[in-house]
Amino acid sequence: MEDQAVARQHTMLDEVLGGLRKPQKRIPSKFFYDRRGSRLFEEITELEEYYLTRTEISILETHIDEIARAIGSRAVLIELGSGSSRKTRLLLDRLPSLVSYHPVDISEQYLEEVARQLSVDYPDLSIQPICADYTSRFEIPDSPSDYREQVFFYPGSTIGNFRPGEAHDFLKNVAARADQEAALLVGVDLKKDRTILEAAYNDENGVTAEFNKNILVRLNRELDADFDPDKFRHNAFYNEEKGRIEMHLVSKHKQEVKIDGERILFHEGESIHTENSYKYSVEEFGDLVKDWFSVEQVWLDENRYFSLQYLVKR
Numbered sequence: 001m002e003d004q005a006v007a008r009q010h011t012m013l014d015e016v017l018g019g020l021r022k023p024q025k026r027i028p029s030k031f032f033y034d035r036r037g038s039r040l041f042e043e044i045t046e047l048e049e050y051y052l053t054r055t056e057i058s059i060l061e062t063h064i065d066e067i068a069r070a071i072g073s074r075a076v077l078i079e080l081g082s083g084s085s086r087k088t089r090l091l092l093d094r095l096p097s098l099v100s101y102h103p104v105d106i107s108e109q110y111l112e113e114v115a116r117q118l119s120v121d122y123p124d125l126s127i128q129p130i131c132a133d134y135t136s137r138f139e140i141p142d143s144p145s146d147y148r149e150q151v152f153f154y155p156g157s158t159i160g161n162f163r164p165g166e167a168h169d170f171l172k173n174v175a176a177r178a179d180q181e182a183a184l185l186v187g188v189d190l191k192k193d194r195t196i197l198e199a200a201y202n203d204e205n206g207v208t209a210e211f212n213k214n215i216l217v218r219l220n221r222e223l224d225a226d227f228d229p230d231k232f233r234h235n236a237f238y239n240e241e242k243g244r245i246e247m248h249l250v251s252k253h254k255q256e257v258k259i260d261g262e263r264i265l266f267h268e269g270e271s272i273h274t275e276n277s278y279k280y281s282v283e284e285f286g287d288l289v290k291d292w293f294s295v296e297q298v299w300l301d302e303n304r305y306f307s308l309q310y311l312v313k314r
């Protein structure tokens with residue numbers, strides 16, 4: 001294994017063991033996204049119960065003219081955690097004067113594949129992928145001198161997977177990395193009836209449960225752990241006080257698991273907290289961003305389930 005891969009594995013082991021030694025055991029949700037986890041997440045986005053993706057796409061489609069106007073001409077578009085860049089295509093179709101598009105993603109192979117396909121479909125656009133963890137530092141290549149503004153694109157309500165304090169720091173970093181004049185187009189899932197929220201994370205076909213348990217399969221493979229995923233059950237619920245969906249894996253029995261030689265004990269009913277997905281009101285989100293950005297425009301769907309917001313750097 002290359003040095004870098006070994007170093008990454010060590011950090012993952014440290015982070016996972018650190019989390020599992022806590023009184024409320026936890027595993028960082030970023031570890032969901034191995035190859036199978038990413039595929040399962042794509043499947044989630046197609047589920048009837050998971051309204052987020054299709055609602056965000058419908059907002060983009062309905063308001064594309066206004067969104068394109070807000071972005072304006074000769075922008076540099078930088079997508080944070082670009083994945084398949086599926087939603088971006090809607091923007092690219094409407095932004096013929098875009099100076100360049102920079103998808104930022106940690107998965108190098110996928111990033112290259114997507115960028116290759118995009119350059120076939122948008123032959124006149126300069127596409128410069130950036131392979132990086134967008135939550136840490138990354139460099140944006142110099143743009144030609146004739147660009148007007150940087151626009152960051154962060155769809156999917158992925159910002160909801162940060163705790164509010166972390167989201168605040170993340171926004172601070174984006175603002176610090178951005179030019180003096182820059183904007184952020186961000187997708188934010190909104191507070192709503194608990195039944196709708198809980199159904200979105202407890203689909204009937206059990207895809208979200210598989211996605212949740214897949215994190216254990218990954219630890220078995222990559223960290224020499226011996227979890228039996230069948231001995232855990234998926235639990236997702238809305239914590240109204242904290243304004244977030246919490247996902248947990250609950251131990252069905254008293255059991256012991258080994259990770260890299262270390263024993264971790266579970267009582268019956270004890271859980272590992274695997275993810276938070278914060279839901280905001282439009283006002284709460286405005287409050288969260290206000291140190292770094294001002295909210296210029298907010299687009300909603302007719303049910304007011306989801307929002308796409310255009311923030312301008314202060």
Ligand code: AVI
Nearest residue numbers: 044156157158161201208277
């Ligand atoms: C990626 N992120 C916005 C998803 C969410 O809704 O928080 C991840 C997810 N977890 C369970 N289902 C989807």
